[in-house]
Amino acid sequence: MPAAAVGLSHSPLIGKNDPEPEVLARVDRAVDTARTFIRAFEPDLVVLYAPDHYNGFFYKEMPPFCLATEAHAVGDFGTAAGPLSVDTAAARALAQGALDRGIDLTVSARMTVDHGFAQPLEVLFGGIDQVPVVPVFVNGVATPLGPVSRIRALGSAIGQAAARLDRRVLFLASGGLSHDPPVPVLDGAPPRVADALIEGHPPTPEQRAKGEHRVVQAGRDYAAGSSAMIPINPAWDNRLLDHLEQGELAEFDSWTVDAMAKEAGGSAHEVRTWIAAFASLAATGPYEMTSRFYEAIPAWIAGFAVVTAEGR
Numbered sequence: 290m291p292a293a294a295v296g297l298s299h300s301p302l303i304g305k306n307d308p309e310p311e312v313l314a315r316v317d318r319a320v321d322t323a324r325t326f327i328r329a330f331e332p333d334l335v336v337l338y339a340p341d342h343y344n345g346f347f348y349k350e351m352p353p354f355c356l357a358t359e360a361h362a363v364g365d366f367g368t369a370a371g372p373l374s375v376d377t378a379a380a381r382a383l384a385q386g387a388l389d390r391g392i393d394l395t396v397s398a399r400m401t402v403d404h405g406f407a408q409p410l411e412v413l414f415g416g417i418d419q420v421p422v423v424p425v426f427v428n429g430v431a432t433p434l435g436p437v438s439r440i441r442a443l444g445s446a447i448g449q450a451a452a453r454l455d456r457r458v459l460f461l462a463s464g465g466l467s468h469d470p471p472v473p474v475l476d477g478a479p480p481r482v483a484d485a486l487i488e489g490h491p492p493t494p495e496q497r498a499k500g501e502h503r504v505v506q507a508g509r510d511y512a513a514g515s516s517a518m519i520p521i522n523p524a525w526d527n528r529l530l531d532h533l534e535q536g537e538l539a540e541f542d543s544w545t546v547d548a549m550a551k552e553a554g555g556s557a558h559e560v561r562t563w564i565a566a567f568a569s570l571a572a573t574g575p576y577e578m579t580s581r582f583y584e585a586i587p588a589w590i591a592g593f594a595v596v597t598a599e600g601r
């Protein structure tokens with residue numbers, strides 16, 4: 290089966306708190322490379338692995354991962370709101386395939402997603418409804434988190450199931466790499482915040498605007514060096530990319546949740562989406578990384594990477 294993978298960091302601060310024009314130009318070139326790669330590959334199905342930031346998944350029930358047979362985006366940080374063009378038949382087939390392979394997969398028939406899903410679809414395809422997609426939520430912020438080996442197993446099972454679909458499948462990862470944005474934490478949260486993280490009351494437009502302004506301000510403080518957030522860790526990020534490039538995916542099984550958070554920040558767990566996507570690609574056969582871009586971009590609170598890979 291023809292298969293490919295693209296990894297793309299997301300940041301809600303893109304366009305709101307941009308770095309110097311030279312940095313932007315380098316990112317634009319890397320994103321253009323990824324777009325050209327995707328055009329040449331001509332996928333007819335995208336399996337999109339992305340996290341959520343307390344817009345769709347809450348502690349009332351927080352699965353480690355969840356596959357959607359239908360999904361709609363909330364439209365946070367200026368991303369598009371509305372339905373994603375989910376390929377429901379393919380989603381059901383992949384869900385069954387993952388369950389058949391021993392993955393205890395949660396399925397959602399009405400998933401709510403945020404910029405983690407919407408941004409890569411907008412950036413790479415021009416909209417959230419432009420390509421048949423199977424959205425797979427991978428928890429990358431809400432602790433407790435399970436071992437990384439289970440994410441690799443998830444990716445591998447979905448990749449094996451996708452190989453039986455007779456489709457041109459692009460596995461797309463959204464998130465990471467090292468970063469420590471001010472995403473709320475349940476442990477120690479004041480009762481009002483804890484209640485929102487557990488129940489998930491939809492914020493009023495004023496509450497959403499206030500929360501988004503807080504993140505933009507955090508990006509400004511981070512870029513100015515006046516922040517207590519864990520710094521972006523280029524060495525850690527490049528180690529991750531090296532393992533992905535070399536196909537050394539089993540290396541991630543020894544990465545612990547605690548060490549990842551300490552070395553690379555509270556949202557570094559978003560790299561689980563990258564590990565899932567590359568495990569899916571690897572499950573279809575040997576692959577080659579065809580382009581690799583990385584830059585630490587504090588203004589976006591992101592160890593920012595864009596990578597393409599294709600089955601040999």
Ligand SMILES: O=C(O)/C=C/c1cccc(O)c1O
Nearest residue numbers: 299300301342470504589590
């Ligand atoms: O507050 C949020 O919803 C998310 C913030 C954020 C900031 C920077 C990089 C990311 O991946 C984020 O999700």
Ligand SMILES: [Fe+2]
Nearest residue numbers: 405464556559
């Ligand atoms: Fe994120």
